[in-house]
Amino acid sequence: DARVTQTPRHKVTEMGQEVTMRCQPILGHNTVFWYRQTMMQGLELLAYFRNRAPLDDSGMPKDRFSAEMPDATLATLKIQPSEPRDSAVYFCASGLLLAGVLKEDTQYFGPGTRLTVL
Amino acid sequence: AQSVAQPEDQVNVAEGNPLTVKCTYSVSGNPYLFWYVQYPNRGLQFLLKYITGDNLVKGSYGFEAEFNKSQTSFHLKKPSALVSDSALYFCAVRDPYWNRDDKIIFGKGTRLHILP
Numbered sequence: 001d002a003r004v005t006q007t008p009r010h011k012v013t014e015m016g017q018e019v020t021m022r023c024q025p026i027l028g029h030n031t032v033f034w035y036r037q038t039m040m041q042g043l044e045l046l047a048y049f050r051n052r053a054p055l056d057d058s059g060m061p062k063d064r065f066s067a068e069m070p071d072a073t074l075a076t077l078k079i080q081p082s083e084p085r086d087s088a089v090y091f092c093a094s095g096l097l098l099a100g101v102l103k104e105d106t107q108y109f110g111p112g113t114r115l116t117v118l
Numbered sequence: 119a120q121s122v123a124q125p126e127d128q129v130n131v132a133e134g135n136p137l138t139v140k141c142t143y144s145v146s147g148n149p150y151l152f153w154y155v156q157y158p159n160r161g162l163q164f165l166l167k168y169i170t171g172d173n174l175v176k177g178s179y180g181f182e183a184e185f186n187k188s189q190t191s192f193h194l195k196k197p198s199a200l201v202s203d204s205a206l207y208f209c210a211v212r213d214p215y216w217n218r219d220d221k222i223i224f225g226k227g228t229r230l231h232i233l234p
Contacts, residue, residue, distance in 0.1 A: 033222075042227055
């Protein structure tokens, strides 16, 4: 049963510390998405990658957030320095985008990382 | 740019009754439409999607959704609600054309409460 995995599941840190969240997409998937979910804002798209290339990170605060895909099996989201307003659940999702034909992209979500910044 | 609206923050339904969770969309051309469900402390789970073909789409857990192009709606339905259906439901839309924006846009979510 293929699944998206995320680590850590929970993270509590102090303001100013660096936070790194990791995601392992489903093997063979070529798109990866990072979302943030809060009560106030709902589900926000932060960044997404296709074939490891970043396509859109307009949803991310550029000064403190960065997203990378060092290889096809790992995506990372880093916050440095972290702030209390970053407290949220961060989800990674992966999907398969088929080029040259009608595209359809069912996204498969990981369990999320619950981040608390004190 | 595409968008999706879920007009109800919360829907309450008695167990055994039919349920409807509403969704309307805006996109140029024929959209790809999705419903996802989120149970407490879990990630979103795919329920069903409309790409093309029959307007009535059947999905997981007995859910179905009806695509209505004239009303630009994609309401989620189930004939008989279960308490275990209580969760947060997200409608999502995507532009199907390769050269345009390929992000999925999610609605704000509708919290469904099934009352025993």
